[in-house]
Amino acid sequence: MKPVTRRSFIATGSAGALGVAGVAALGSPISLAAADTPELSDSEAAALERPAVLSIRNARAGEVELLVDERSVVFTDKQLVARMLRAGR
Amino acid sequence: MSSHREAPGILKDPTADNTDVYAFVTPNDTVTLITNYIPVEAPGGGPNFYEFGDDVLYEIHIDNDGDGKPDVTYQFRFETKNTNPDTFLYNTGPIDSLDSPNWNRRQKYSVTKVTRRRGRFPRWKVIGQDLPSPPCNIGPRSTPNYPALAQAAVKTLRSGEVVFAGQRAECFYVDLGAIFDLGTLRPFQPAHLIPTARADGVDALAQVNVHTLAIQVPISDLTRDGSVPRDPMAREAVIGVWGAASRRKATILDDDGPPRNAGPFVQVSRLGNPLFNEVIVPLSRKDAWNASTPDQEKRFAKFVARPELAKLLPVLYPGVFPNLAAYDKDRADLLAILLTGIPAGVIDGFQNFTGTTLADELRLNVAIPPTAQPKRLGLLDGDLQGFPNGRRVADDVVTIELRAVAGATLPLVDDTFTPDGAATAIEDGTFPPNRAFLDVFPYLGVPYAGYDVPAS
Numbered sequence A: 001m002k003p004v005t006r007r008s009f010i011a012t013g014s015a016g017a018l019g020v021a022g023v024a025a026l027g028s029p030i031s032l033a034a035a036d037t038p039e040l041s042d043s044e045a046a047a048l049e050r051p052a053v054l055s056i057r058n059a060r061a062g063e064v065e066l067l068v069d070e071r072s073v074v075f076t077d078k079q080l081v082a083r084m085l086r087a088g089r
Numbered sequence B: 001m002s003s004h005r006e007a008p009g010i011l012k013d014p015t016a017d018n019t020d021v022y023a024f025v026t027p028n029d030t031v032t033l034i035t036n037y038i039p040v041e042a043p044g045g046g047p048n049f050y051e052f053g054d055d056v057l058y059e060i061h062i063d064n065d066g067d068g069k070p071d072v073t074y075q076f077r078f079e080t081k082n083t084n085p086d087t088f089l090y091n092t093g094p095i096d097s098l099d100s101p102n103w104n105r106r107q108k109y110s111v112t113k114v115t116r117r118r119g120r121f122p123r124w125k126v127i128g129q130d131l132p133s134p135p136c137n138i139g140p141r142s143t144p145n146y147p148a149l150a151q152a153a154v155k156t157l158r159s160g161e162v163v164f165a166g167q168r169a170e171c172f173y174v175d176l177g178a179i180f181d182l183g184t185l186r187p188f189q190p191a192h193l194i195p196t197a198r199a200d201g202v203d204a205l206a207q208v209n210v211h212t213l214a215i216q217v218p219i220s221d222l223t224r225d226g227s228v229p230r231d232p233m234a235r236e237a238v239i240g241v242w243g244a245a246s247r248r249k250a251t252i253l254d255d256d257g258p259p260r261n262a263g264p265f266v267q268v269s270r271l272g273n274p275l276f277n278e279v280i281v282p283l284s285r286k287d288a289w290n291a292s293t294p295d296q297e298k299r300f301a302k303f304v305a306r307p308e309l310a311k312l313l314p315v316l317y318p319g320v321f322p323n324l325a326a327y328d329k330d331r332a333d334l335l336a337i338l339l340t341g342i343p344a345g346v347i348d349g350f351q352n353f354t355g356t357t358l359a360d361e362l363r364l365n366v367a368i369p370p371t372a373q374p375k376r377l378g379l380l381d382g383d384l385q386g387f388p389n390g391r392r393v394a395d396d397v398v399t400i401e402l403r404a405v406a407g408a409t410l411p412l413v414d415d416t417f418t419p420d421g422a423a424t425a426i427e428d429g430t431f432p433p434n435r436a437f438l439d440v441f442p443y444l445g446v447p448y449a450g451y452d453v454p455a456s
Helices: A006-013 A016-026 A042-047 A078-087 B146-151 B276-280 B283-291 B294-305 B308-316 B322-326 B332-340 B397-405
Strands: A052-058 A063-068 A071-076 B018-026 B030-041 B056-063 B072-082 B105-115 B123-133 B162-169 B209-218 B238-252 B260-271 B362-365
Touching: A052 A078, A052 B238, A052 B260, A063 A078, A063 B238, A063 B260, B018 B209, B018 B238, B018 B260, B018 B362, B030 B056, B030 B238, B056 B209, B072 B209, B105 B162, B123 B162, B260 B283, B276 B283, B276 B294, B276 B308, B283 B294, B294 B332, B308 B322, B308 B397, B332 B397
Parallel strands: none
Antiparallel strands: A052 A063, A063 A071, A071 B260, B018 B030, B030 B209, B056 B072, B056 B238, B072 B105, B105 B123, B162 B209, B238 B260, B238 B362
């Protein structure tokens, strides 16, 4: 199996651009089963330099809060939440 | 203390701990607004002397339409730099000017003014940038002629405000050790359930410093209609003031590099009237109060209407407060003083009423000019310019509030109540404080030097 990189995890688990910033909260690369993902664009990769945090607000509802810059974005992505929870086991 | 370390959460975060708020009319139709941070600074606390937080958003809010929400806000943001990476010292020689090469650890700050009008987007304007904050007062070798050094950090902005951000001598005074030793009050110590002999007050905050944000603003910048009201009875003459500090929602600590922050600012400290969170709000709710805003005050109004301290006094001092003990109605006097302002018709020629919205704000009637002979008990002694009409730096707010809670102000709103004799005799016992106030902006005294008052 192809090893999962930080970038691939984010691209896999994100809902569009919202997931890009989750990397900072998750820290080091995480091994996941689903790893077949596209690479990030240069601009998306540049965004990884900004501190950002993903926090699960409501696991059952798949509600996630993204903290980036001075903003908070709340969105729903049940698959992402499931992957994050599995990764944290 | 007024609001020093007053809640379980903020006591662990002194850099963001708002300790006192002052608001008073000053010459030339201006108001001076002051908020203090970092409680109980030991003057000798080096080599890492006290400083504002780069990661804290400091704000002074003004409500001019009585809805408990800010209409004008002044934001202060700091940036800290080391100029010499090779020393552990705060300074490597005398700091005789704000651009001295001997000064290693420097802070600069910006001031942003935010104005809000109903139905419109807020307007943000940076009114000051790269403003210097002076060093701490270290001692005669490191900071010679400190008064002049600090005064050089008083800056007049192009938009008309005068600002200062830096260390000052603590001006709040209180016998903390007595009050929190089961409510020991002077001169009634012998009448306490656990009696002790009478003794003079001990000022627990003598010879410590704080960090001050001060801004002097034209009155016309703060009133709802942009006027300079002359009639104290006019609605537009009253403004409500409070301070707040916020931190970013998330902080990431890495094993290399400085902490990184993400997300919006979340309020961690606020303060309007002195002692509100300290002695009105229960311990279990203090952190929630710090995170809330004045327009949400209804949730806490019951603690004002039936204050715990008013119930305790007759228990702690048997037979000393019989009328207070017998009073079983909501405290309309305290609700007015702390949450709505005092309406017209209660005190001749005075009001600082902002409407029926309950909100802890320091309410100031800007149409009442400065008096040449201020009285320490302010409004309680007929001095209309003193607390609880705003708050001046020398007002004896502890004694004023103790007397109010004990029933001294209740006859203003309930003529069936006769205060106990003790209610007008209570003293904090620490006046006159051992302080040297300034006659000019920023009014708070020169901070104590570490060489003279070393850390204990």
